[in-house]
Amino acid sequence: MKRKTKTFDFLLMLPPLLLSGFGIVMIYSASMVTSVLVKGEPAYSMALKQGMWLVIGLVGFLFACFFNYKVYQKLTKWIVLGMLLALVAVELFGVTINYSKSWIHLGPLSVQPSELVKIGLIIYLAAIYTKKQAYIGDFFKAVLPPLAITSLLLALIIKQPDVGTAAIIFSIACTVIFSSGIKFRHLSLLIFIGITILVAIGFQMVTDEKASRFTGAYQPFEDPEDSGYQLIQSYIAIGTGGISGVGIGQGIQKLGYLTQAESDFIMAVVSEELGLFGVLFVLVNLSIIVLRGLFIAKKCENAFGSLLAIGISAMIGIQAIINLGAISGLLPITGVPLPFVSYGGTSLVVLLFSVGILNNIARHVNYQRFNENSTTPEDLELNKQVSSNRFRQTYSSR
Incomplete structure (x- = not known):
């Protein structure tokens, strides 16, 4: 039991749990007024819903911690099929929220399948490029075929339309593919083609509302009452917080000034109420997860596990960068x-x-390292004797 406990990577387990609990507190603070005055619900309603999702997430986290990650490599066909069916279901039965048809109602729950695609595609790409390591330098034989599945998934997500999630998934895919060992010129070609297609599709699907997001991001004060309004309110929240913040629950911007305060702009609320200390708390914990994940990827001797760890770390890091980039302009x-x-x-x-998957990979790495470190010279000599005896038995039987 003591040996099994030593395999857990507590430095990787603690930050996501701290951030998840912290998130519920901040969601309550950011949404309590909106819940009462706009939705006519109790002040704690959104925090309670997030807490219910947290319980489900913790079950998934514990399952993934103990479930051997190598099994996912054998389930790639079913994972790909599940991703495609989920996105098709969105097209057929999806619900439109904030101009995007990205959700499916399952009873009292609203599920966003494009979020599931993120981890599903990481598993698929890690598995498929692990199999192709022997000829990874061959662009048409190794690199190109898996991109057909990736492109189909991206097309279904863009059609919703959800260009932001598509851009994240595209970035994650490029990270995993590059880490698999393909040639840099092949990756450059893929990035150029992908960005060109995303931009072309984006221009065709752009509306006045979506175009205003670009003008609002880089010229917010030219239209402070419309396209630049949200970013200006975010600036006010960030500037008001200072070093220590105005106090949790005491923020002003969430009182109808800053929309989506509990979701996309929650970091602005953190900055206003908890100041620089709150921001550093979030950034440090996110950095620990990403850097620890990359460390595990480096230490893992299994190619699939290494690519899987890189993909998960990239997913968290890229998503954090895009969110923080949006609230800061x-x-x-x-x-x-x-x-x-x-x-x-x-x-x-x-x-x-x-x-949880990342922790499972870490457990395998730590278990292997623990066994290597705990092997005494006597054990090594015994292993040599056993191997020698097995050789003699095999040779004599022939």
């Missing part, structure tokens, strides 16, 4: 939640499950 507002903290049940469950 560095990137257009795309509706991307902050990992573990923003309101959003499907996102939270997928992230906790993904970190």
Whole structure:
């Protein structure tokens, strides 16, 4: 039992749990007034819903911690089929929220299948490029075929339309593919083609409302009452917080000024109420998860596990960068939640499950290292004798 406990990576387990609990507190603070005055619900309604999703996510997290990650490699066909069926179901039975048909109602729950695609595609690409390591330098034989599935998934997500999620998935895919060992010129070609297609589709699907997100991001004060309004309110929240913040629950911007305060712009509320200390708490914990994941990827001797760890780390890191870029005006507002903290049940469950997989990979790495470190010279000599005896038995039997 003591040996099994030593295999757990507590440095990787603690930050996502801290961020998830912190997120519920901030969701309550950011949404309590809106819940009462706009939705006519109790002040704690959104925090309660997020708490229910957290329970589901914790079950998935524990399952993934103990379930051997190598089994996913054998389930790639079913995972791909599940992703395609989920996105087709959105097209047939989906519900439109905030101009995007991305959700499916399952009884009292609203599920966003595109979030499931993130981890599903990471598993698929990690598995398929592990199999192709012997000829990974061959662009048409190794690199190109899996991109057909990737492109189909991206097309279904863009059609919703959800260009922000599609951009995240595209970035994750490029990270996994590059890490698999393909040639840099092949990756450059893929990135160029992918960005060209995304931009072309984006221009065709752009509406006045979506175009305003770009003008609002880089020229917010030219239209402070419309396209630049949200970002300006975010600036006010960030500037008001200072070093220590105005106090949890005491923020002003969430009182009808800053929309989507509990989801896309929750970091602005954190900044206003908890100041620089709150921001650093979130950034440090997110950084620990990403860096620890990359460390595990480096230590893992299994190619599938290494690519899987890189993909999960990239997913969390890229999503955090896009969210933080949006609230600070560095990137257009795309509706991307902050990992573990923003309101959003499907996102939270997928992230906790993904970190559970990362912990399972870490357990395998730590178990192997523990066994190597605990092997005494006497054990090594005994192993040599056993191997020698087995050789003699095999040779004599022939």
